[in-house]
Amino acid sequence: YTIVTDLTASLGSAALIIFAVLAIAYRSLRLGLIAIIPNVLPLLASAAYIVITKQPLEVVSVCCFTICLGIAVDDTIHFMSRYLEEFKHGGSHASVIQRSFREVGTGMMMTTIVLVAGFSSVVTSDTRDHRVFGALGVITLVTALLCDMFLLPAMLAYFDQSRKGIAE
Numbered sequence: 001y002t003i004v005t006d007l008t009a010s011l012g013s014a015a016l017i018i019f020a021v022l023a024i025a026y027r028s029l030r031l032g033l034i035a036i037i038p039n040v041l042p043l044l045a046s047a048a049y050i051v052i053t054k055q056p057l058e059v060v061s062v063c064c065f066t067i068c069l070g071i072a073v074d075d076t077i078h079f080m081s082r083y084l085e086e087f088k089h090g091g092s093h094a095s096v097i098q099r100s101f102r103e104v105g106t107g108m109m110m111t112t113i114v115l116v117a118g119f120s121s122v123v124t125s126d127t128r129d130h131r132v133f134g135a136l137g138v139i140t141l142v143t144a145l146l147c148d149m150f151l152l153p154a155m156l157a158y159f160d161q162s163r164k165g166i167a168e
Contacts, residue, residue, distance in 0.1 A: 007062045014069055015040055022080070031080060034155050038147035039072050045143040046136045060129045064136040071115065072144035075108045079148055083156060093160075097153045105149065112145040 015036055023032025043065055050061060082100040091099070119141065122134030 007057065007065065010062065010066060011040075011043060011069075014066070018069075018073055022077070026080065026084060030160060034152070034159055035073075035076050035080060037155060038076055038144070038152045039069060041147050041151070042072050042140045042143035043069060046140045049136065049139050055132065058129070058132070060133050061136060064133050064140070068137055068140035068144070071141060072148075075112070075144060075148040076152060078104045078108060079152055080156075093157060097157055101149070101153060108145060108148060112141055115141050 018039055019032045019036050022035045023029050026032065046061075046065065046068070050057060055061075079100060082104045083096065086096045086099045086103075089096075089099070116138050119134045119137035122130050123138070125131055125134070
């Protein structure tokens with residue numbers, strides 16, 4: 001019960017901190033809110049894995065969630081920073097998103113591949129806690145990459161319409 005309570009408080013705090021830091025850094029409440037979704041969904045995917053495999057919520061799970069959330073936010077920050085930078089060069093909203101993806105997409109994928117390879121090696125461990133940590137890490141990081149590659153650009157295209165007129 002204590003672990004679940006701490007996890008809930010931790011995830012809630014992390015979501016608020018991510019929102020606040022990104023909203024302040026990008027000077028946009030809207031971008032702060034947009035950034036929350038692709039960073040919380042990977043944690044939900046890992047939580048679903050725990051439920052589906054009927055594993056108990058343990059300290060190792062909570063630690064993995066916290067670590068992977070920090071790693072997942074990194075890709076979101078790279079994409080959003082590039083997205084805002086590309087607006088300075090003009091063009092249509094769609095072309096700004098495409099250029100952003102071209103500039104940072106490869107780096108996001110390569111970083112995730114390297115991290116997933118590292119976490120995957122832990123899955124083969126004889127220690128159960130290591131296997132749980134590795135599996136949750138892989139699930140969280142792969143889901144985070146997919147969210148940052150597909151969901152984040154779609155959300156920016158749909159919800160950041162006020163910036164659309166600036167680019168064109």
